[in-house]
Amino acid sequence: MSPIRSKESEIPADLHKASRTSNGMSYVVGIDEAGRGPLAGPVAVGAVSIPNPVTVELRKTSKNFFKSIKDSKKLSPSDRELWFALALEARKEGLLDFAVSLVSEKVIDRKGISYAIRLGIKRCLASLGVSTESQVYLDGGIKAPKEFIHQLTVIRGDEKIPVISLASIMAKVIRDKRMIKLSKRFPEFNFHKHKGYGTFEHRQAIRKFGPTTLHRRSFLTKLTKGR
Secondary structure: OOOOOOOHHHOOOOHHHHOEEEOOEEEEEEEEEEOOOOOEOOEEEEEEEEEOOOOHHHHHHHHHHHOOOOOHHHOOHHHHHHHHHHHHHHHHOOOOEEEEEEEOHHHHHHHOHHHHHHHHHHHHHHHHOOOOOOEEEEEOOOOOOOOOOOEEEEOOHHHHOHHHHHHHHHHHHHHHHHHHHHHOOOHHHOHHHHOOOOOHHHHHHHHHHOOOOOEOHHHOHHHHOOO
16 A cells, blocks of 8 residues: 555644543554665664653643654754653653664565564564554554554654654664674774765775675675676
């Protein structure tokens, strides 16, 4: 199925009012991915859930938290790290919960990037333990498992819906941290700089040294042809 192209009227100003109640608890969930296109490393899927606050004060605090958040691609690395730290504190306060799933390059090569992202979504939703009655918002062309009957895929959702924006940030920060750590194993590739994306420097390193176990072989057919 093609993604649902949402209208502005379909996106509520107060996400808490869009939540679905199950067993006395309501959730709004935002989902996004980071690392769909790199030549190396895992794809990361992030999910953030907002429980329906039980007091007016918690509702106000939650709305203020999400007020100024932006899509991860529009933030500097230091700003993303700041939002990551704020999200950790907000989780301690019960304002939200989040999960990030890293799906390996081996799964991407074996099953494809779309399968890997769907697997990451399933893992995140299972980790958060939210009801299938929850309201789920997803960015771009991704979809939640069909049992989540209240889901909406929003084009440029990471720009329009704060809970998706935060999911994007969490996925990006976790993936970047993984690539920085892996860079120590493969120093000649400088993964800490480009995070596995197909920069000129990265492509030149692949041509010189050949692909590592971290590379997505299915993404390298043109670069490695004839090796």
